[in-house]
Amino acid sequence: xxxxxxxxxxxxxxxxxxxxxxxxxxxxxxxxxxxxxxxxxxxxxxxxxxxxxxxxxxxxxxxxxxxxxxxxxxxxxxxxxxxxxxxxxxxxxxxxxxxxxxxxxxxxxxxxxxxxxxxxxxxxxxxxxxxxxxxxxxxxxxxxxxxxxxxxxxxxxxxxxxxxxxxxxxxxxxxxxxxxxxxxxxxxxxxxxxxxxxxxxxxxxxxxxxxxxxxx
Amino acid sequence: xxxxxxxxxxxxxxxxxxxxxxxxxxxxxxxxxxxxxxxxxxxxxxxxxxxxxxxxxxxxxxxxxxxxxxxxxxxxxxxxxxxxxxxxxxxxxxxxxxxxxxxxxxxxxxxxxxxxxxxxxxxxxxxxxxxxxxxxxxxxxxxxxxxxxxxxxxxxxxxxxxxxxxxxxxxxxxxxxxxxxxxxxxxxxxxxxxxxxxxxxxxxxxxxxxxxxxxxxxxxxxxxxxxxxxxxxxxxxxxxxxxxxxxxxxxxxxxxxxxxxxxxxxxxxxxxxxxxxxxxxxxxxxxxxxxxxxxxxxxxxxxxxxxxxxxxxxxxxxxxxxxxxxxxxxx
Numbered sequence: 001x002x003x004x005x006x007x008x009x010x011x012x013x014x015x016x017x018x019x020x021x022x023x024x025x026x027x028x029x030x031x032x033x034x035x036x037x038x039x040x041x042x043x044x045x046x047x048x049x050x051x052x053x054x055x056x057x058x059x060x061x062x063x064x065x066x067x068x069x070x071x072x073x074x075x076x077x078x079x080x081x082x083x084x085x086x087x088x089x090x091x092x093x094x095x096x097x098x099x100x101x102x103x104x105x106x107x108x109x110x111x112x113x114x115x116x117x118x119x120x121x122x123x124x125x126x127x128x129x130x131x132x133x134x135x136x137x138x139x140x141x142x143x144x145x146x147x148x149x150x151x152x153x154x155x156x157x158x159x160x161x162x163x164x165x166x167x168x169x170x171x172x173x174x175x176x177x178x179x180x181x182x183x184x185x186x187x188x189x190x191x192x193x194x195x196x197x198x199x200x201x202x203x204x205x206x207x208x209x210x211x212x213x214x215x216x
Numbered sequence: 217x218x219x220x221x222x223x224x225x226x227x228x229x230x231x232x233x234x235x236x237x238x239x240x241x242x243x244x245x246x247x248x249x250x251x252x253x254x255x256x257x258x259x260x261x262x263x264x265x266x267x268x269x270x271x272x273x274x275x276x277x278x279x280x281x282x283x284x285x286x287x288x289x290x291x292x293x294x295x296x297x298x299x300x301x302x303x304x305x306x307x308x309x310x311x312x313x314x315x316x317x318x319x320x321x322x323x324x325x326x327x328x329x330x331x332x333x334x335x336x337x338x339x340x341x342x343x344x345x346x347x348x349x350x351x352x353x354x355x356x357x358x359x360x361x362x363x364x365x366x367x368x369x370x371x372x373x374x375x376x377x378x379x380x381x382x383x384x385x386x387x388x389x390x391x392x393x394x395x396x397x398x399x400x401x402x403x404x405x406x407x408x409x410x411x412x413x414x415x416x417x418x419x420x421x422x423x424x425x426x427x428x429x430x431x432x433x434x435x436x437x438x439x440x441x442x443x444x445x446x447x448x449x450x451x452x453x454x455x456x457x458x459x460x461x462x463x464x465x466x467x468x469x470x471x472x473x474x475x476x477x478x479x480x481x482x483x484x485x486x487x488x489x490x491x492x493x494x495x496x497x498x499x500x501x502x503x504x505x506x507x508x509x510x511x512x513x514x515x516x517x518x519x520x521x522x523x524x525x526x527x528x529x530x531x532x533x534x535x536x537x538x539x540x541x542x543x544x545x546x547x
Binding site: 038039043080081086181185188 | 292293295296297298299300301302304323324325328329331332355413415416433435437438
């Protein structure tokens, strides 16, 4: 059992996430229509398409921290809307805790997701339960922490994390939006999955599926 | 959707091409970023003024890039924040070394992107301060003012801050005056018909044939109350009562009034509204120092209007009266 994820596997996992967002952009737009302005899928997919050149160039420097910070800066600078700064901050903060690393294990992954979560909380001034991407990322981060304390294998920990993220995303269906444009709709947002929570889950799902496949 | 456009995804870029062609004597676009700047910027010994936001609010935001107003605007897609990269480029383009004041409406996307842009500019050694506009009384109760949206108060702020910056004020002085202007400003709007974002193709909300909604936001955000259509006087009375009690504006105050059409309401109606506003203020012994009636900050083709009042002191009076000249605002 391999217990580390290499630089090139991180690159491939992110590429899998970029492809997933492109495939599912219409689904995300549809989620966004009743409670937002119906463009979340296109906004997020376009933003992530722009990081593809960084993933290609990244091969040369082999530094996971630097790669993630570069992706974060790129997302924040080019994307606009709310998704740009939120995903941008998440990647930048995750990158800061693995500066200079050429591979990462469960301990580093746990730190990365914790840092990403804290970054999103701070940037979006959001808390768990406000119907945002945090409702996906917070349980995913908690799940990794628990797996680390239980000494689970990396593969099991990733699968647990994906489950927790999915449950978190689905929990947004019953929540009332407290953040962003949809918060103006109040009670009318109940019954709809939050598009940001959904795009966060798709990223986690695609990356985990790729990595679990490599770990087995 | 009936609109004279070509490709819904290109409305902002095509609008910008026309705007720049028409007003090339006053403004230009940065070569690699969707930012409109005043020709000649940065200006020596003057704090740079940057604003920005989603498109669809003509004449805001780009119509106010000019002398005695703002120096640069980061142009977002329709009703969508510009990126932090655009805002950062705008800040860099107008900094003369004296610093830059960013002015933005209180919307989560704008706040996050302006925050990130300011952080990056500060890393480059540029002094950056921010003023967030939250004048919309209809968007949140007074005890939650931090949740209020920014609407036409932004125009009043640009005018005041533009005049103050031109006097050579420092960044700190400018920020203080700008905060005072916004603190003294209250707005509220009403709509009877929605607008349609071209890429969405559907109206932002729906109202019955004989219905109106009080407190509607500049992007069709739901307001405080839906009710059957009322007359100009009755509607104005409802909005004015909310506005007056909120600051509160009281007898002896001097104010600037802005009656703003949201895109599909004719000037004829706006003057009927102002007639009632003026009567009410006169009856309360509030003096109108200056009145702006027209389209200052629209919401595509939304049918409706907003009323904005700013309480003035001697400093603000002088600044609101100063001359200004931009493609879509001349005084």
